Amino acid sequence: MNCAERLVSIFGSQAEVARTLRLDRALVSHWVKSGYVPARWAMEIEHATDGRILANEVLNEANAKKPVRLKSRPDGETFIPTGSEKMNPFAPAKRIQSFHPPQRTLMGPGPTEIHPRVLTTMSQPAIGYLDPVFVEMMEELKSLLRYAYQTKNPLTFPVSGPGSVGMEYCFVNMVAPGTKVIVCRNGVFGGRMIENVERAGGIPVVVEDEWGKPVDPQKLEDALKKNPDARIVAFVHAETSTGAQSDAKTLIEVAHKHDTLVIMDAVTSLGGTPVLLDEWGVDAVYSASQKCLSCTPGLSPVSFSERVVEHVKARKDKIHSWFMDMNLLLGYWGASTRTYHHTAPTNSLFALHEALLLIREEGLENSWARAHRHHVALKAGLESMGLTFLVEEKYQLPQMNAVRTPEGIDEAQVRKTLLNEFNLEIGAGLGPLAGKIWRFGLMGYSARPENVMLCLSALGSVMSDMGHKVHVGDAEAAAHQAYASMHSTEAKQKQAQKKKAA
Numbered sequence: 380m381n382c383a384e385r386l387v388s389i390f391g392s393q394a395e396v397a398r399t400l401r402l403d404r405a406l407v408s409h410w411v412k413s414g415y416v417p418a419r420w421a422m423e424i425e426h427a428t429d430g431r432i433l434a435n436e437v438l439n440e441a442n443a444k445k446p447v448r449l450k451s452r453p454d455g456e457t458f459i460p461t462g463s464e465k466m467n468p469f470a471p472a473k474r475i476q477s478f479h480p481p482q483r484t485l486m487g488p489g490p491t492e493i494h495p496r497v498l499t500t501m502s503q504p505a506i507g508y509l510d511p512v513f514v515e516m517m518e519e520l521k522s523l524l525r526y527a528y529q530t531k532n533p534l535t536f537p538v539s540g541p542g543s544v545g546m547e548y549c550f551v552n553m554v555a556p557g558t559k560v561i562v563c564r565n566g567v568f569g570g571r572m573i574e575n576v577e578r579a580g581g582i583p584v585v586v587e588d589e590w591g592k593p594v595d596p597q598k599l600e601d602a603l604k605k606n607p608d609a610r611i612v613a614f615v616h617a618e619t620s621t622g623a624q625s626d627a628k629t630l631i632e633v634a635h636k637h638d639t640l641v642i643m644d645a646v647t648s649l650g651g652t653p654v655l656l657d658e659w660g661v662d663a664v665y666s667a668s669q670k671c672l673s674c675t676p677g678l679s680p681v682s683f684s685e686r687v688v689e690h691v692k693a694r695k696d697k698i699h700s701w702f703m704d705m706n707l708l709l710g711y712w713g714a715s716t717r718t719y720h721h722t723a724p725t726n727s728l729f730a731l732h733e734a735l736l737l738i739r740e741e742g743l744e745n746s747w748a749r750a751h752r753h754h755v756a757l758k759a760g761l762e763s764m765g766l767t768f769l770v771e772e773k774y775q776l777p778q779m780n781a782v783r784t785p786e787g788i789d790e791a792q793v794r795k796t797l798l799n800e801f802n803l804e805i806g807a808g809l810g811p812l813a814g815k816i817w818r819f820g821l822m823g824y825s826a827r828p829e830n831v832m833l834c835l836s837a838l839g840s841v842m843s844d845m846g847h848k849v850h851v852g853d854a855e856a857a858a859h860q861a862y863a864s865m866h867s868t869e870a871k872q873k874q875a876q877k878k879k880a881a
């Protein structure tokens with residue numbers, strides 16, 4: 380069957396195809412008669428059929444029937460203008476059309492799916508970054524961020540740039556040349572912190588822990604005793620590369636006992652598990668918009684305590700980055716002033732405002748509980764397929780589930796098939812864990828029951844197709860069972876609370 384015939388068979392009739400695609404019926408009839416769908420309809424067809432007919436199939440078939448005449452310069456060939464047309468020699472070699480990404484279910488380590496309300500907000504008309512309406516929105520955004528971080532720190536705002544920029548913002552402002560910094564490394568991102576210390580001219584002292592294990596507070600204590608001149612301790616709260624959560628409160632207590640400041644990476648924890656800045660006494664923190672906040676990537680919420688602000692202001696040397704200099708950024712994001720520093724990514728900031736508002740409406744505790752609920756169900760399903768978690772249960776992050784890939788399975792092929800056949804993205808292992816683990820994210824808006832069920836049934840079906848012993852359906856049943864028992868426990872707790880109150 381050609382693509383035109385497949386369309387009719389999917390929708391039942393030519394009239395239904397025309398109605399779905401909002402086309403004239405005669406046009407659809409023409410496609411069927413000529414036996415192909417013209418190339419320019421490729422993306423619409425993929426969308427309308429939810430990927431059952433792929434844009435590439437339409438393009439290839441159309442091209443075979445009626446080859447597309449290249450207007451721009453083909454790869455490796457000398458440019459020959461056609462007719463009177465003069466081609467610009469810098470024009471792209473292939474014909475480019477508007478980009479329409481496919482609808483994917485994102486269950487990797489980030490980015491996550493974006494809530495429809497956030498997408499709508501992001502597509503609102505642009506306004507100036509000094510427009511009074513925008514300035515008002517910035518103040519609301521800062522207060523919503525303080526809620527998410529559970530802090531009263533005045534200096535809490537989103538830096539323009541991904542999580543890596545937030546990381547660099549903390550290190551470049553706080554680490555002067557010669558500053559000794561204890562960096563705890565138990566995965567990829569601790570390694571990046573070491574790089575940042577070195578590039579800022581600091582002296583890193585590394586506390587190593589095995590990948591998949593949390594940071595050991597005793598090792599930190601030992602390192603601080605050996606290095607009484609250390610000024611800063613840095614650690615990753617939720618190590619995305621392994622799915623392990625460290626005990627932030629204890630690590631901060633140890634660091635403060637030795638009179639150091641603390642930089643905490645909360646890229647994967649913020650919005651997914653408790654991040655209690657004021658209660659724990661975190662001095663400096665950074666996160667990212669595209670993880671449990673479920674916003675577009677490219678913004679990094681940061682927060683500095685008053686102690687850190689004083690520490691940075693007391694520096695005698697110039698901060699080694701113009702863009703990330705806290706003193707200059709304060710001119711735009713500070714409470715009293717609003718002067719030009721850089722052109723703020725206005726529509727992304729609208730989006731972050733909406734994403735944080737969604738968390739405020741849901742309630743922070745509820746959003747942590749949601750990630751946990753779906754983690755329990757996903758875990759039940761994965762374990763019923765014989766998969767084992769990399770991290771010991773008490774340190775497992777609900778929003779980042781790392782499981783060992785089964786022996787003898789082509790793990791990359793599994794991920795590829797999940798993407799191609801089920802539009803489902805999961806994550807691979809990084810560094811020493813490459814090829815050894817899969818990472819399943821349940822971050823923000825991606826933490827939904829339909830995602831858990833799709834993931835389990837798609838994974839079961841792909842593994843079974845590849846000859847791995849799984850009984851299709853068992854994982855879904857295990858997840859349903861887990862949901863059911865959580866619902867019944869919750870109902871009992873509510874009843875008990877009601878009785879107590881009465």
Ligand SMILES: Cc1ncc(COP(=O)(O)O)c(C=O)c1O
Pocket residue numbers: 488489541542543544546568615617618619620644646647667676
């Ligand atoms: C723990 C952690 N820190 C830092 C980063 C860097 O963030 P970004 O990729 O947004 O630059 C990531 C990204 O995955 C991360 O997981």
